Every structure is written in C-alpha cells, then in structure tokens.
Amino acid sequence: MYVIDIQIVIDSTANVPEEMLLAHANLRVVPLQIILGKDEWNEPELTTAELFRLAGEKGVHPQTSQPAPGAFAQAFTPATEGHPVIMICLSGGLSGTVNGARAVANKDFKGREIYVIDSCTGAIGALKMTEAALAMAAAGESACVIAEYLQRMAAATRTLFIVDSLEYLRKGGRIGGAAALVGSILRIKPILTLREAKVQVLDKVRTQSRAISRMLEELSKEDSLAYIGVVYEDEPAVVEEMLTSIRQRYPDVPVSRSALGSVLGAHLGPGVIGLIFQSKV
Amino acid sequence: MQPRVEVIDGKDFRRMITGAYSAFMRKHEYINGLNVFPVPDGDTGTNMLLTLGAVAKAVTEAPDEGIGSLARRGADSAIMGARGNSGVILSQLLRGIARGLSGKDTATSAEVGKAFQYGVLYAYRAVARPVEGTILTVAKGIAKGTYRAVRDHATFSDILTAAINAGGEELRRTPELLPALKAAGVVDAGGQGLIVFLTGCLEGLEGRFSGPEADFGRTLTVPGITADIAIAHPYCTEFIVKRFAASLVEVKRQLEQMGESLVLAPGEDILKVHMHTAHPGAVLESAIAWGTLHDIKIDNMADQHRKTIDLGESLSAVPAAPQDKDKLAIISVVVGDGMSAIMRQLGANIIISGGQTMNPPVEEFITAVHNGLAEQYIILPNNKNIVLAAVQVKKLLGERVAIVPTTTIPQGFAAILAFDPGDPLEANIRKMTEAQEAVRSGSLTVAVRDSAVGGQTVPEGSYIGVIDGSVVVWADNIASALKQLALYLVGADSSVVSLYYGVELAETEAERLAEELGKELEGIEVQVYFGGQPHYQFIVSVE
Numbered sequence: 001m002y003v004i005d006i007q008i009v010i011d012s013t014a015n016v017p018e019e020m021l022l023a024h025a026n027l028r029v030v031p032l033q034i035i036l037g038k039d040e041w042n043e044p045e046l047t048t049a050e051l052f053r054l055a056g057e058k059g060v061h062p063q064t065s066q067p068a069p070g071a072f073a074q075a076f077t078p079a080t081e082g083h084p085v086i087m088i089c090l091s092g093g094l095s096g097t098v099n100g101a102r103a104v105a106n107k108d109f110k111g112r113e114i115y116v117i118d119s120c121t122g123a124i125g126a127l128k129m130t131e132a133a134l135a136m137a138a139a140g141e142s143a144c145v146i147a148e149y150l151q152r153m154a155a156a157t158r159t160l161f162i163v164d165s166l167e168y169l170r171k172g173g174r175i176g177g178a179a180a181l182v183g184s185i186l187r188i189k190p191i192l193t194l195r196e197a198k199v200q201v202l203d204k205v206r207t208q209s210r211a212i213s214r215m216l217e218e219l220s221k222e223d224s225l226a227y228i229g230v231v232y233e234d235e236p237a238v239v240e241e242m243l244t245s246i247r248q249r250y251p252d253v254p255v256s257r258s259a260l261g262s263v264l265g266a267h268l269g270p271g272v273i274g275l276i277f278q279s280k281v
Numbered sequence: 282m283q284p285r286v287e288v289i290d291g292k293d294f295r296r297m298i299t300g301a302y303s304a305f306m307r308k309h310e311y312i313n314g315l316n317v318f319p320v321p322d323g324d325t326g327t328n329m330l331l332t333l334g335a336v337a338k339a340v341t342e343a344p345d346e347g348i349g350s351l352a353r354r355g356a357d358s359a360i361m362g363a364r365g366n367s368g369v370i371l372s373q374l375l376r377g378i379a380r381g382l383s384g385k386d387t388a389t390s391a392e393v394g395k396a397f398q399y400g401v402l403y404a405y406r407a408v409a410r411p412v413e414g415t416i417l418t419v420a421k422g423i424a425k426g427t428y429r430a431v432r433d434h435a436t437f438s439d440i441l442t443a444a445i446n447a448g449g450e451e452l453r454r455t456p457e458l459l460p461a462l463k464a465a466g467v468v469d470a471g472g473q474g475l476i477v478f479l480t481g482c483l484e485g486l487e488g489r490f491s492g493p494e495a496d497f498g499r500t501l502t503v504p505g506i507t508a509d510i511a512i513a514h515p516y517c518t519e520f521i522v523k524r525f526a527a528s529l530v531e532v533k534r535q536l537e538q539m540g541e542s543l544v545l546a547p548g549e550d551i552l553k554v555h556m557h558t559a560h561p562g563a564v565l566e567s568a569i570a571w572g573t574l575h576d577i578k579i580d581n582m583a584d585q586h587r588k589t590i591d592l593g594e595s596l597s598a599v600p601a602a603p604q605d606k607d608k609l610a611i612i613s614v615v616v617g618d619g620m621s622a623i624m625r626q627l628g629a630n631i632i633i634s635g636g637q638t639m640n641p642p643v644e645e646f647i648t649a650v651h652n653g654l655a656e657q658y659i660i661l662p663n664n665k666n667i668v669l670a671a672v673q674v675k676k677l678l679g680e681r682v683a684i685v686p687t688t689t690i691p692q693g694f695a696a697i698l699a700f701d702p703g704d705p706l707e708a709n710i711r712k713m714t715e716a717q718e719a720v721r722s723g724s725l726t727v728a729v730r731d732s733a734v735g736g737q738t739v740p741e742g743s744y745i746g747v748i749d750g751s752v753v754v755w756a757d758n759i760a761s762a763l764k765q766l767a768l769y770l771v772g773a774d775s776s777v778v779s780l781y782y783g784v785e786l787a788e789t790e791a792e793r794l795a796e797e798l799g800k801e802l803e804g805i806e807v808q809v810y811f812g813g814q815p816h817y818q819f820i821v822s823v824e
Binding site for chain 1: 623626627694698699776777779806808810824
C-alpha cells in the first residue's frame with residue numbers, strides 16, 4: 001500500500017463513520033463544538049438525543065461553535081510538508097466553518113496548496129463528497145481536479161428539510177423573523193432549502209405529510225440522480241415510510257438514511273426530516 | 282294635484298337624490314329581509330343605503346347648480362362609497378344617469394328619462410352573471426316602461442311612475458323565474474332596491490318626503506384601516522389658492538412630484554389643492570408663487586389611522602412594516618379578531634375589516650392603496666359579496682391593483698401562503714389563484730328561517746352546513762352538523778381539516794367538538810383555531 005499524497009479534511013457535521021476513518025489514513029475530521037450554558041462538547045461526544053435532553057433539563061438554548069483556528073491549522077499542517085489539503089465544510093448558510101477555514105488557510109498557509117470547499121449542504125451530502133474525494137485521490141487525480149469536481153458536486157446537490165419549529169433557526173439567526181413567524185401559525189411546515197449560502201423558504205404547506213410529498217415532488221424534477229439521502233432526527237416511522245416510497249420510485253439510485261448530528265440538531269431543532277440528493281455531474 | 286315638472290334642474294335632482302336616500306332609510310331593513318337564504322347574507326338594503334348616503338351628502342353639499350355636474354358628483358361619490366355588490370350596482374346606475382345628463386345645466390323630462398334608461402343599462406351590465414329573476418329582469422321592465430313614457434312626451438313624474446309600475450310588475454314576477462325566491466317567498470332584493478330608488482326619486486321630485494329626515498350620520502364615519510401601516514406620504518395637506526394666477530398644467534406637474542392622491546379643484550381665480558405628501562412645507566413654499574394661500578390644513582394621517590387601530594397583544598411581535606416602498610403588498614378583507622390575526626401573521630400588509638354582512642366601501646380600498654406602502658397591491662376579497670367592490674377598485678386604479686378572487690377566508694390563507702414578495706406580480710397571481718382553488722371550505726351556522734333544501738324542510742334554528750352559498754347538510758345539533766359538513770368536504774387526498782370557531786362559541790366547546798370530529802375522521806388531522814367571526818360557529822377548510 002502506498003501513501004496517498006492528498007489529505008482530505010471534513011468537519012464533524014458530515015458524521016463520518018468510524019470504519020471510513022479507519023480505512024483512510026489521509027482522512028481527518030475537525031470537530032465543531034456544542035455549547036450548553038457553561039458546558040462544552042466536541043460534536044462526536046454528544047448525540048442529538050442527548051443534546052435535546054440536556055437542553056431541556058438545563059432550560060438553555062444550545063449553541064454551536066466552529067472549530068478553533070488552531071484546529072484548522074493542525075489539520076492543514078501536512079500542506080507545509082508539500083501535501084495538498086482539501087477541506088470540505090458544512091454549508092456557509094448554516095455555519096461559519098467555511099469562512100473560518102478560509103481565513104486560516106489564507107493567513108497562516110499562504111502559498112500552500114489548500115482547497116476549502118463549501119459543500120453547500122451537510123450531513124450525507126458532505127459525506128458523499130468526502131467519498132468521492134477519497135476515491136479520486138486513491139485513483140491518483142490531482143488535488144486541483146478533485147477540488148473542481150467537488151465544486152460541481154456541490155452545485156448539483158439540493159438540500160431540502162422540514163423542522164418541528166423554526167424557533168431554533170430563528171434563535172440562531174439563520175432565518176429571518178418574518179419567515180419564522182409563518183412557521184408558527186396554522187401548523188405550517190415551511191419547506192426549507194439551502195440556496196445561495198442561505199436558508200430559504202422553498203414553499204409553505206400545512207402538515208408534515210404534505211411537506212414530505214412536496215419534498216418528494218422536488219426530487220422527481222431531477223433527471224439522473226447520483227444518490228438520495230434521507231437525514232432525520234426522531235420520527236423513525238415517518239422516515240421509514242418515506243424511504244420505502246423513494247426506493248420504490250428510484251430502484252436504481254443508491255438511497256441512504258442517516259441520523260442528524262448534534263451540531264445540525266442544535267441549528268435546526270427537533271423533528272428534522274431532510275432530503276439531500278445530487279444529480280450526476 | 283302633483284306639480285308638473287317639464288324642465289328638470291339641479292335643485293330637482295338634489296331633491297330626487299335626497300328623496301331616494303330617505304326612501305332607503307325607511308326601506309333598507311325590509312330589503313335586508315328579502316333574503317333567499319337561511320343564513321345572514323350581505324345586507325343588500327344597508328349597502329344601498331350607505332352607498333346612497335355618500336351620494337346624498339356629496340350632492341347636497343356640492344356648490345354646483347347644473348344637473349349634469351351634480352349628477353357627475355353623485356356618481357363619483359357612489360363609486361367611492363359603494364358597499365357590497367348591490368352598492369356597486371347602484372353606483373353604476375348613477376354613472377349611467379350622469380352620462381345621460383353630462384354637460385347639461387337643465388334637462389327636459391325626455392332627456393332625464395333617457396338618462397335613467399342609461400342608468401338602468403349600466404346597472405345590469407355591472408352584474409357578473411345575468412340571470413333572469415334578478416335585478417336584470419326588473420331593470421328590463423323599467424327600461425320598457427320608461428321608453429314608452431318618453432315616447433309619449435310624458436312629464437318626468439309620469440315617466441318615473443311608468444318606470445316604477447313596469448318595474449314593479451316584473452319584480453313581482455321574479456319568484457316565478459327564480460325557484461330560490463319562490464321557495465323563500467320573497468322577491469329579488471336588488472330589484473326591489475331599484476324600485477325603492479325610483480320611488481324615492483319620484484317622492485323627492487314632487488316634494489313628498491315621508492318618514493325620517495335624511496340623516497347622513499350613518500355614512501359619515503371615516504373608513505378606518507385596521508392596520509398599523511407605514512405611510513410613505515403621511516401629511517394630508519389641503520389649502521386654497523386665491524387670486525390664482527398660474528398654469529394649472531404647471532401646478533399639476535409640480536405637485537405630482539411631491540406626493541400623491543393629488544386633487545386639484547379649480548374655480549374662478551381660485552384653486553383648491555388636496556394631496557398627501559412627506560413635505561408639506563415644500564408644497565406650501567411652491568404654492569406661494571401661484572397666489573395667496575388660505576384655509577391651510579395639514580393632518581398627519583398616521584394619527585388618524587392609529588385611532589382606528591386595535592390590534593391584539595398577540596400581534597405585538599409582528600415586525601413593523603418596512604419604511605421603504607415594497608414592490609407588492611397584500612390587502613386582505615377579513616372579519617373576526619382571530620382570522621385577522623392569522624391573516625396578518627401570514628403576511629397581509631393591510632387588513633380591511635369586513636365580510637358577509639359588513640361590506641367595506643370601495644373608498645376604503647382606495648385609501649389603503651393611497652397610503653403608498655407599495656407599488657402594486659393584491660386584493661384578497663375573501664367573500665363573494667366583496668369581489669365586485671374589488672373589481673371596482675381595479676377599474677379605478679388600473680395597473681396598481683390585482684385581484685385574487687378568493688371567496689372564503691381559508692382560500693385567502695392559502696393564497697397568501699403562496700405569495701412570494703420576491704416574485705413578479707403575474708407569477709404571484711398565478712400561484713395564489715392556483716393555491717386558493719385547491720382549498721375546499723364551508724361554514725356552519727344556524728338557520729335564521731325555515732327553508733327548503735332538496736325537497737326537504739330545514740326548520741329555523743337548525744345547524745346548517747353551507748358550501749358555495751348552498752346548504753348541503755343540516756342537523757338539530759352542532760356536533761352532527763359539523764361532522765356531516767366535514768365528511769362532505771373531505772376527499773381521498775385530504776390530510777388536514779381546520780376548524781375556525783366563531784365568536785359565539787366558547788373555546789372549550791370548540792375544542793371538544795374538534796376532538797369528537799377527530800375521532801370520526803381516521804387518518805386526518807383536525808386542527809382548531811379561534812376565528813372570532815360573527816354568525817358562523819365554524820368555518821371549516823379541508824386540504
């Protein structure tokens with residue numbers, strides 16, 4: 001086995017599985033932090049269910065923090081030894097991670113080969129980009145080619161989600177006051193999307209089942225799908241039903257389900273059902 | 282012996298309008314009662330009374346003497362003061378009369394007769410779907426009677442009498458032409474209104490006033506806008522320029538750049554100016570050059586509005602309307618505190634209070650638009666009785682106004698949910714119209730009279746479920762009527778039933794009924810909200 005030159009860095013919100021980390025020596029995870037009052041955790045140390053339980057007990061609203069500059073610096077160190085680094089970050093619409101990473105790369109690693117990519121998505125979307133990056137690196141592609149490909153993946157990815165309440169997004173300043181208000185009456189489920197580095201309201205419908213149908217309607221507008229991912233926090237029965245219907249309709253597309261990480265949980269709140277998919281690039 | 286009136290002048294016209302107004306003072310409750318329907322409906326008589334009140338006030342106070350210009354003023358104020366569909370029809374009647382008398386100082390009886398024929402023609406053109414047995418039939422009868430009398434060179438009193446007789450004959454036939462009228466044992470309310478109008482004109486012309494004196498009190502209330510809205514041109518500025526010595530065209534050009542709602546009333550060497558502006562000082566400064574300034578009056582319209590505002594505490598979180606002009610704003614007509622609060626939270630910029638039995642005047646919409654909140658406005662009438670008034674507003678204001686013809690409040694909710702302020706007007710109208718069409722809704726009320734539905738008698742006091750103006754279900758208890766109505770509305774793809782309970786129902790009672798209904802509807806979510814509407818225990822919508 002030869003050592004792969006290119007280093008792939010991913011933030012913790014992609015929920016990289018343990019096996020994947022063990023299998024790739026050139027893959028590294030930079031954790032974001034969860035803050036509850038005076039307590040602080042690295043994201044992987046706290047499950048989403050734990051987070052909501054503790055937040056409820058303490059009566060505090062959870063906050064998150066992007067990785068410290070030092071954590072980025074550590075992850076980028078191989079660049080000083082001539083190894084190109086590609087960092088894949090959670091959507092700039094939800095987190096400052098991508099900006100933090102760029103700041104460190106530009107300031108402390110001037111002239112080094114570091115590519116900071118805004119995934120424009122998160123969770124399974126970022127994970128799929130990581131898989132692609134690892135495979136291309138193993139196949140001997142150059143970092144520049146990989147980075148360009150990842151950017152095209154990001155542009156071809158759509159991220160839709162619904163939440164129980166827009167309270168978390170509003171408190172986190174990730175959605176405007178007017179939109180948050182709409183989500184609080186008539187049990188309206190706004191269908192949210194990540195677009196132009198912002199959380200935007202795609203449509204507003206009433207009830208969860210209609211919201212899911214509306215998300216699946218968006219899915220059906222894509223011609224050639226590379227993958228479909230369902231991300232969730234709680235609501236296992238609803239998610240199972242949704243997966244069954246997707247698998248029936250798209251027997252040839254890889255479909256995955258994954259639980260929401262605690263940072264995204266803190267951003268979006270309980271009851272998230274997300275649909276992330278990418279058209280082939 | 283009746284006075285013979287061969288030449289009709291402005292004074293006669295004034296008397297006719299005042300006579301018509303006092304006739305409606307006496308008859309409006311009777312006309313309100315000509316309701317084919319066992320539910321409280323748009324009050325035809327009240328709407329005509331209030332509309333005519335605006336006309337009578339304008340005609341009485343106008344300085345003009347010529348019959349043509351008085352008729353014009355009367356028609357203009359009717360168009361602005363029109364309430365409800367019947368008010369709009371009446372305003373068209375007056376428009377027709379004004380057209381027939383245009384430019385005349387006095388008129389012969391034949392000319393006035395022809396003008397009234399025009400009026401009747403305009404009136405039934407305003408009816409969206411001409412159906413025999415309605416105002417249309419009566420109008421045709423009147424036209425025939427008038428035509429014969431004019432041809433025979435009768436006096437105007439005789440022409441009016443002939444019109445009333447011929448119209449009255451047709452009015453009595455309306456129950457034969459329209460089964461709904463026959464079943465309810467009434468004649469057509471709009472047609473009756475037309476006869477009352479003509480009878481009042483005749484009484485006024487002949488100086489035979491009876492009943493209460495004309496009292497404009499009911500019509501003098503300033504239409505209030507029940508919304509805290511940002512006003513781009515807050516100062517209502519009025520003044521008179523005496524020894525006016527400037528070009529009117531030039532004055533108009535200058536003032537138009539300084540505000541809006543500009544009205545210039547020129548007289549001999551005198552000009553009255555009314556406008557809304559953000560800079561009253563600058564307006565007055567310019568005006569000094571045109572003559573001497575008198576009766577200067579500057580009001581901050583925000584003060585007027587604040588007085589009429591009564592927003593619930595729940596609305597305090599609503600962000601203030603933006604100071605800059607938006608591209609698009611929504612004007613929504615709503616009745617009920619709860620319904621208004623929901624509509625506002627869904628993003629309605631301006632709420633006009635009104636509904637089935639309280640139809641807001643056209644002027645209220647115009648005032649709302651003139652506040653300059655946005656470049657263009659979308660009106661959600663949310664009631665069939667208000668659609669025609671909205672169409673009238675569109676006719677008056679043209680491109681600035683568009684209508685999504687919602688006929689129920691739940692349709693209004695669906696429409697506003699589809700609204701995206703970032704999209705152009707056309708795209709919004711298309712999406713909003715589509716969205717409101719997908720909502721099925723009905724309402725639950727108590728029958729105010731016995732009625733016949735599908736060959737069966739529905740006794741007064743029954744709970745009735747109404748969809749699109751028809752009674753579809755009824756029962757002697759509210760739970761059963763609610764269940765039947767909901768079952769009538771739900772389809773295979775329905776997933777949520779929303780109940781908006783009215784002011785007559787207690788919250789606990791509403792919730793109990795909702796819970797009971799939930800047990801009956803498997804797989805469908807039942808949600809209950811406070812609507813606060815009068816008359817209707819529940820407004821029900823299914824999506």
